[in-house]
Amino acid sequence: xxxxxxxxxxxxxxxxxxxxxxxxxxxxxxxxxxxxxxxxxxxxxxxxxxxxxxxxxxxxxxxxxxxxxxxxxxxxxxxxxxxxxxxxxxxxxxxxxxxxxxxxxxxxxxxxxxxxxxxxxxxxxxxxxxxxxxxxxxxxxxxxxxxxxxxxxxxxxxxxxxxxxxxxxxxxxxxxxxxxxxxxxxxxxxxxxxxxxxxxxxxxxxxxxxxxxxxxxxxxxxxxxxxxxxxxxxxxxxxxxxxxxxxxxxxxxxxxxxxxxxxxxxxxxxxxxxxxxxxxx
Amino acid sequence: xxxxxxxxxxxxxxxxxxxxxxxxxxxxxxxxxxxxxxxxxxxxxxxxxxxxxxxxxxxxxxxxxxxxxxxxxxxxxxxxxxxxxxxxxxxxxxxxxxxxxxxxxxxxxxxxxxxxxxxxxxxxxxxxxxxxxxxxxxxxxxxxxxxxxxxxxxxxxxxxxxxxxxxxxxxxxxxxxxxxxxxxxxxxxxxxxxxxxxxxxxxxxxxxxxxxxxxxxxxxxxxxxxxxxxxxxxxxxxxxxxxxxxxxxxxxxxxxxxx
Amino acid sequence: xxxxxxxxxxxxxxxxxxxxxxxxxxxxxxxxxxxxxxxxxxxxxxxxxxxxxxxxxxxxxxxxxxxxxxxxxxxxxxxxxxxxxxxxxxxxxxxxxxxxxxxxxxxxxxxxxxxxxxxxxxxxxxxxxxxxxxxxxxxxxxxxxxxxxxxxxxxxxxxxxxxxxxxxxxxxxxxxxxxxxxxxxxxxxxxxxxxxxxxxxxxxxxxxxxxxxxxxxxxxxxxxxxxxxxxxxxxxxxxxxxxxxxxxxx
Numbered sequence: 140x141x142x143x144x145x146x147x148x149x150x151x152x153x154x155x156x157x158x159x160x161x162x163x164x165x166x167x168x169x170x171x172x173x174x175x176x177x178x179x180x181x182x183x184x185x186x187x188x189x190x191x192x193x194x195x196x197x198x199x200x201x202x203x204x205x206x207x208x209x210x211x212x213x214x215x216x217x218x219x220x221x222x223x224x225x226x227x228x229x230x231x232x233x234x235x236x237x238x239x240x241x242x243x244x245x246x247x248x249x250x251x252x253x254x255x256x257x258x259x260x261x262x263x264x265x266x267x268x269x270x271x272x273x274x275x276x277x278x279x280x281x282x283x284x285x286x287x288x289x290x291x292x293x294x295x296x297x298x299x300x301x302x303x304x305x306x307x308x309x310x311x312x313x314x315x316x317x318x319x320x321x322x323x324x325x326x327x328x329x330x331x332x333x334x335x336x337x338x339x340x341x342x343x344x345x346x347x348x349x350x351x352x353x354x355x356x357x358x359x360x361x362x363x364x365x366x367x368x369x370x371x372x373x374x375x376x377x378x379x380x381x382x383x384x385x386x387x388x389x390x391x392x393x394x395x396x397x398x399x400x401x402x403x404x405x406x407x408x409x410x411x412x413x414x415x416x417x418x419x420x
Numbered sequence: 421x422x423x424x425x426x427x428x429x430x431x432x433x434x435x436x437x438x439x440x441x442x443x444x445x446x447x448x449x450x451x452x453x454x455x456x457x458x459x460x461x462x463x464x465x466x467x468x469x470x471x472x473x474x475x476x477x478x479x480x481x482x483x484x485x486x487x488x489x490x491x492x493x494x495x496x497x498x499x500x501x502x503x504x505x506x507x508x509x510x511x512x513x514x515x516x517x518x519x520x521x522x523x524x525x526x527x528x529x530x531x532x533x534x535x536x537x538x539x540x541x542x543x544x545x546x547x548x549x550x551x552x553x554x555x556x557x558x559x560x561x562x563x564x565x566x567x568x569x570x571x572x573x574x575x576x577x578x579x580x581x582x583x584x585x586x587x588x589x590x591x592x593x594x595x596x597x598x599x600x601x602x603x604x605x606x607x608x609x610x611x612x613x614x615x616x617x618x619x620x621x622x623x624x625x626x627x628x629x630x631x632x633x634x635x636x637x638x639x640x641x642x643x644x645x646x647x648x649x650x651x652x653x654x655x656x657x658x659x660x661x662x663x664x665x666x667x668x669x670x671x672x673x674x675x676x677x678x679x
Numbered sequence: 680x681x682x683x684x685x686x687x688x689x690x691x692x693x694x695x696x697x698x699x700x701x702x703x704x705x706x707x708x709x710x711x712x713x714x715x716x717x718x719x720x721x722x723x724x725x726x727x728x729x730x731x732x733x734x735x736x737x738x739x740x741x742x743x744x745x746x747x748x749x750x751x752x753x754x755x756x757x758x759x760x761x762x763x764x765x766x767x768x769x770x771x772x773x774x775x776x777x778x779x780x781x782x783x784x785x786x787x788x789x790x791x792x793x794x795x796x797x798x799x800x801x802x803x804x805x806x807x808x809x810x811x812x813x814x815x816x817x818x819x820x821x822x823x824x825x826x827x828x829x830x831x832x833x834x835x836x837x838x839x840x841x842x843x844x845x846x847x848x849x850x851x852x853x854x855x856x857x858x859x860x861x862x863x864x865x866x867x868x869x870x871x872x873x874x875x876x877x878x879x880x881x882x883x884x885x886x887x888x889x890x891x892x893x894x895x896x897x898x899x900x901x902x903x904x905x906x907x908x909x910x911x912x913x914x915x916x917x918x919x920x921x922x923x924x925x926x927x928x929x
Contacts (some may be wrong), residue, residue, distance in 0.1 A: 198636040204603040207610070239604050241628060245602060247649035248631045249560075266460045266469040273492055289461065298461045400554060426787035430773060437775045505832060508737045508765035508842075512757040644714035670686040676693075677739050678730075 184275030191267035198250040201233040261292040272305070279293070282306030286300050294326030310399045312348070314356070317341035318363055325366070331374055358389040364390075365397070377408045423511050427519020428526055435489055435527040444481040448535060451477055452542055467546040468639050472540065477637045478535045479562070486528040486566045487590050489585040490573040493520045494672070503677055513673045515572065521665055524570045530562050557644055559636040564657045565632030569594055571664035572627075578671040594629060601630035627660040680761065683840050683871045684713035684736065689745035692729050697762035705731040707895040708745065713873050713888075715839075718866050718905075720882040721875040723892035724921055729875045732892070733844055737765060751841065756760050764838035766867050769847040770825035778809050781817065789836040803831040806861070823854060830861065839863060843874035847881060859885060883913045893921045 187314060190315060193200040237243035268285040271278065282303055289299035296322060301322045318341050325334035341363050345353060353360070368383030384401045388394040452474040460466055497503040536559050544550045553581060569590065576586040600607065604626075608619035625631065631653050634645065689709040690703040706728045713719045723729050732759035734740040735747050738754055741777050772781055779800060786796040804810045807827035812820065817828060826849065833841060846862075847855040854877075862872050862885055882889060883903055890900040898920045899906045903913055910916035 160516070181613075195587065197640040202603055203604045204610075239624075241624065242605065244649070244652070245628060245631055247645055248634060248637075248653070249602070250636050250640060262461075262463050262466050263468040266466060267459075268462050295461065295462075295463075302461070423788050426784055430776070430784055433780070434773070434775055459880065500774075501767070501769070502773055503771075504737070504739060504767055505765060505771055505785075505829075507739060508767075508787075509755045509759060509785060510759075510761040511788050515757075600795070674741060676741075678734055 180274040181278075184271045184281075186280060187271040187274065187277070188266045188281055189338055191264040191271065193258050194264045194267060195261065197254045197256060199253045205233045255388075257292075259293060261288045264288065272302075276306075276309035279306060279310050279315050281311045282310075282313075283315050286323065287318045290327055296323055299323050299327070312344050314341040314344040314348070314363065315359055317344060318359060318366070321363075321366065325370060331370055335367065335370055338363050339371070341369075359389045361390050366401070372404055377404050377411070380404050381408075423515050424519040424522055427511075427516060428523035431489075431493065431523025432527045432530070435531075437486075440488060441485055441531055442492060443486060445531075445538075447478040447532060448474070448481050452539070456542055456546065465546070467543055471539070471543050471639045472545065472635070474539045477634070478532075478539060479508060479635070481535065482528060482532055482566060483591065483594065485570070486524060487496050487569050487573050487587050487594075488583075489527060490520070490524040490570045491577050491586040493524065493575045494576070495581060495583050495586075498677060507677070512667050517665060517669050517672055521567075521570060521574055522659075524568050524574075525563075528566050528570065532559055532563055532566075535617050545593060549642065551638075554634075554638055554641075554644055557650060558638050560635050561632040561645075561650065561653065564654050565629050568627055568629060568660045568664070571661040571668070572596070575664045575668040575671070578668050578675070597626060597629045598633060599627070599630075601628050627657075632657070636640065681715050682712040682871055683717075683748055683750075684711070684719075686711040686732070686735075686747045687745055689732070689735060689747055690743045691728075691735060691740060692743040704895050706742075708736075709892075709895075709897055711890060711897065711900070713840075713871060714779070715871055716869050717887045718862060718868070718885055720886035720889040721764065721873060721892070722877075722882065722889055722917060723875075726894070727892040727921075729892055730844065731895075733842060734776070736838070736842065748911045754887055762835065762836070762839040764833035764841045766829050766833040766843045768824070768848055770829050772817050772825065772828060772832070775816055775879065777814050777816055778804065778820075778831070779813040781828065782832060785832050785835050791836065799835055799837065800835045805833055806834075807831045808872050819831070820847065826850060827853065830858070838870070839870045843872065845876055846874055847876065847878055855881070879912075879914045879917060883907075889913070891917060891920050 209218070234246070234254070237246060242347065265285065265288070268281055268300070272281045272285070279374045282305070286299040286303045286306075289295040289302065300320065300323050303316050303323065306316045307313065307320070317337050321334045321337040321341065324330045324337060342360070345356065345360055347358070364387035368380045368387065369382035371383060381401055381404055384397050384404070388397045388401075391397055442546065455473045456470045494503075497506070503516075507513070519655045532663045535557060539673060540550060540552075540555055546554070572593070573586055576590055577583065604619060605621040608616050611619060636642065637645065686709050689706055689711075690704070691706040692704050695701060695703045702743065709728070709732060711732075721732070731740065734747065735742050736754055737761065738757070741755070747757040773784075776784065782800045782803065783796055786799065788816075791799065798812075804813050805834045807830050807908075809824060809827055812824060817825060818865055820828065832848075833843070841862075843862075846858050848888060850858065859881065863876075865872055886903055888900070888902050889906055891898045891906065899916075907913045907916040910919060
């Protein structure tokens with residue numbers, strides 16, 4: 140009986156060894172969080188990313204229940220043919236009026252003022268962005284948001300660049316990260332050549348992306364094109380600048396505003412010797 | 421009154437001679453210090469996440485200490501049969517309930533002071549700023565809230581024989597109130613009847629323990645809650661504590677302790 | 680003579696675990712009086728109702744009907760226990776406290792002053808020979824030491840009535856002798872002692888009066904001589920009263 144059992148065990152283990160190896164191979168990750176949490180880490184990453192937003196608003200933030208109630212209100216409002224203006228939506232207080240005496244009294248112990256972090260206190264959101272990036276390195280928004288605050292509000296361009304480069308290693312095709320990296324080179328380092336290279340690379344990545352993704356991310360294309368246009372304007376390459384503005388106009392919701400900028404550049408060109416139009420992309 | 425204080429003294433002695441408090445404190449300290457030592461983007465002025473993590477750990481630890489300590493008071497006395505030589509003395513069952521409550525509450529208060537003092541030291545060393553008034557207010561509200569919880573646990577321990585049952589049920593109830601108490605009305609309004617009525621009723625009838633959570637005020641440096649609101653909240657907590665203790669006494673006074 | 684301890688038609692019923700059996704009667708209308716200065720033995724086989732009687736007197740269990748009083752005060756009032764000391768059969772004390780802390784705690788319950796407490800603790804620790812171990816936690820004590828702590832706590836308030844539940848149970852001969860000496864000394868001081876015991880030889884030696892309980896009913900009460908009348912000794916009288924029939928060996 141024992142011999143039969145041993146034989147069965149060895150046979151089963153031989154049969155199951157290969158699938159087990161393949162399964163553990165699929166689960167392998169050089170990220171410790173990936174190993175610990177599996178796909179659940181993305182939930183944590185989203186939570187920590189939201190925490191960064193909560194911190195930015197100093198605790199004044201709608202809960203999931205407030206958000207659901209607001210969505211339902213919007214659905215009902217839309218179904219009745221009412222559409223709040225964008226301004227109203229921006230200014231809408233998710234708390235609203237107190238629903239009863241319990242709510243009214245309870246507000247003494249909740250944060251009810253809508254404020255944003257400023258004066259370098261934006262640093263407080265960084266730990267949550269760091270954690271979120273570690274848990275979900277494929278979420279590009281974490282890198283772009285983090286880099287924005289590091290560069291714009293905290294004057295830490297070096298840290299912003301390092302963070303974005305880390306993001307690029309994890310997301311080599313991300314044009315959003317390339318756009319933000321270009322802003323570091325342009326706004327912080329005033330390095331026009333590097334900024335141009337990075338933004339042009341960003342556009343290449345955009346064009347190489349699937350069509351439905353391009354459709355969703357038209358805004359980033361416009362941002363890249365407009366920033367390249369301004370960069371060329373700064374560099375005195377007016378022809379290239381106009382070309383970029385034209386490219387941006389194709390997707391922009393405000394083509395007239397861009398046309399005004401084109402007109403301004405054309406006036407500048409009229410006062411100068413024409414330059415060779417640059418390659419688009 | 422001296423009998424109640426004598427009973428409370430025994431509870432406090434028991435707490436600091438058991439390991440629970442020390443284990444939780446060391447754990448909180450290690451996790452907080454660990455969190456504080458991590459360097460994010462080479463910026464050593466970042467402090468709010470440390471405050472957030474430390475306060476969360478303090479809240480969890482204090483809840484565990486208060487619930488676990490209280491849940492075993494009456495059942496352990498019955499199981500170890502120490503209740504008999506105690507009640508053979510000229511002490512009423514009401515005094516026993518009051519003494520147990522006071523002991524657990526004072527013991528938890530001592531634990532809170534130690535935890536919050538550690539919190540103040542760690543965060544103050546980073547931000548070089550000590551809003552003592554805000555900390556005192558937070559400690560007071562936290563302590564007052566735990567008074568309600570302790571009274572609730574004492575009531576549960578009269579009816580549930582096993583301390584583990586009392587602890588589990590209380591932690592779930594308290595955790596639920598803290599997480600959902602503020603939003604219960606919104607949740608209720610999104611439900612069909614009769615669930616809407618039940619949830620709305622519960623919303624008005626339950627003790628609103630979430631009012632006493634001033635962590636956000638401390639983490640985001642939002643200053644002080646109005647004194648009037650704190651006083652009213654204290655009276656509200658005292659009322660709920662009284663109700664739970666009264667119900668505990670009702671249950672305990674006619675209980676046959678020999679079975 | 681003044682009745683220090685009194686029960687009148689005391690009845691205690693418990694709900695039986697088997698619902699088909701109905702309520703179980705632990706005490707069936709017990710009328711009992713213990714007078715000041717007596718050493719009173721409370722006897723009966725296991726399940727007779729002795730412990731139930733003590734539980735009622737100490738307020739652990741409410742009576743189903745009837746009354747019980749200590750020093751003329753209803754036993755349901757905590758003040759009725761101000762002048763009593765109680766020694767349970769088994770040692771039930773806070774293991775994390777030292778003997779001194781335990782005695783100090785109980786002294787506070789009785790409302791003794793600090794000076795009185797210090798004096799009583801010193802006397803009692805000497806009496807029960809625990810001076811050397813007073814500052815060690817009770818959990819480190821042997822069984823005998825824990826019994827002695829129990830004796831000390833029962834005397835902390837210098838009680839006028841001592842209620843002892845099987846005081847010599849589990850003690851070695853030296854320990855039993857010690858307890859007997861203490862009971863004798865208390866009697867000489869005019870205290871009243873009410874105790875239950877299975878050691879009939881001991882009861883015969885020290886008790887002024889005894890009562891014999893059987894299946895919740897009081898079967899006999901009186902001096903040892905009165906109860907033993909018609910039998911060689913108290914043990915034989917006891918067996919006769921509870922209806923013991925020796926089994927025949929064929």
